[in-house]
Amino acid sequence: MNKKSLEEIAQKMVADGKGILAADESTGTIKKRFDTIALESTEDNRRDYREMLFRSDEAMQSAISGVILYDETIRQKAADGTTLVSLIERAGSIPGIKVDAGAKDMAGHPNEKVTEGLDGLRERLEEYFKLGARFAKWRAVINIGDGIPSRACITANTHALARYAALCQENGIVPIVEPEVIMDAPHTVETCYEVTSSVLTALYAQLDEQNVHLEGSILKPNMIVSGTECPTQASVQQVAEMTLDCFNKCVPQAVPGIVFLSGGQSDELATAHLDAMNKMGPHRWKISFSYGRALQAAPLKTWGGKPENIIAAQAAFTHRAAMNKLAALGEWDANLEKG
Template identity: 55%
Template structure:
């Protein structure tokens, strides 16, 4: 894939009013979601649930692409159509999560590093053949007493940049996700400072490793007070702080930024995105790449009667996609 094609794919992922659905939960993580609604974590249940999401009628009106799990990219619809082919035929771009999760960062207690660079070039070649045209790698930054350390930010930024360079070499658009976790009792100002330092480090590493920013998407966490912080703030303050932080640290040449919901409620994730877009005068499109905030209500409904509730659960997915599409345009009315 040429430089122009990488840039075109990146732009298509953040087309006006379109976002990305994240259905890349690990088998263990989706098992916890299923357990919460009384479903067994079998391969067929996972396949059927992912089919429900991917084949939602008219989903491509609001969704540009889906991040798939390694298991999902090899699965098919009940009519035996491979998921990536179904998506491409219906106007959506298949993507793939390629990191192998986090491990404790040696020498840095309480901090994590994402693994998965070994053998990544070969895996990317295989995913490209299966139809993947973008990928995702998530780094995790914890806020706590004396953390994050500069070391933690730096090693995760370096890994994100190596991953991104390998993706582009194989014609795949990298989504880089340095998530600053909501867990903790820190205030919004602390989150702002950590997020800014993390983003500066990430874009420095991307520059050092010759990553083409025009063919890269940032998946960002919002600037929020910690979930246990006594001093919670209103929607406008989250929007203003997040946009200010991004303008400070993210180059304007980036095709777009999509947000993770990161444990926010469905409503909060949509309201915050809408408020940011209403601020106007943004150098890049701001859209969404939500997992839980797109799926939770639909999963709960489907699980009650998987055969009978399939279509109704799909209509819930469509409504969530539509609400977030409006928020990405700054037109959501709540």
């Protein structure tokens, strides 16, 4: 493990005003996205869509520090024969790769998930490094419900995250550790705070046990938000204050950056929450974004699978990237969305 190299990559991933584009939708997930625009999910259509995003030069160069790819995408070539990895690198962004095998039902624990994918991971990471990946992502799923999450679920998922992170660093790849507390439930913002605190505390204990170099890692967590079905939704300011309070107590200062997931929030709300946190800075770590749907929903809808819409779709992507760049700097304002 070359600690200096890992630290340099991690710092680039959280450069001022830049965040990460999550373009790592599985084949099943991207099909659901394409269904919304009545487009068949073929390999060429998936390639064309991602190529359109990666060729959005203004967005990529000014606001996107890295792109998380799916196994299919990291191997694909653009229509002109250029590898998609090369397009990302040309824009000054860092290629990354999703390496987990998905969240599966946890045996003996109804309604809980555990993420699989550790078997053969060392060899896969070696191949991904050769394909150009310099960071990776592994997502754990933590559901809130009656009597859950259990201690067993939290332990199993954070242990897997730590083992994944150690393997990444062994192979010169910066690990993004993503423990996502799911917001699709009726729980209060206070419950989200309690569960997220427990998960983060367990995560950093496990990372310590596995000798993970924190300065060469990035955290991708949920924000502290009310469950989607909770009748009382926390305000933007309350979300920002509770999120920062939780993370100040649970996340070591050695971590270079926290890149939040949007987790089903609307585009603008995800931006507003990020901005509110950064307006309360400076913080002990960089606070930025690693958004998938919150960056892609607008360009996907605008594109609609039609070549004649590419320029308009790229403009929609560039707008969302610009808004989140401002939020990462604490300089966003809702009035800018109208422009």
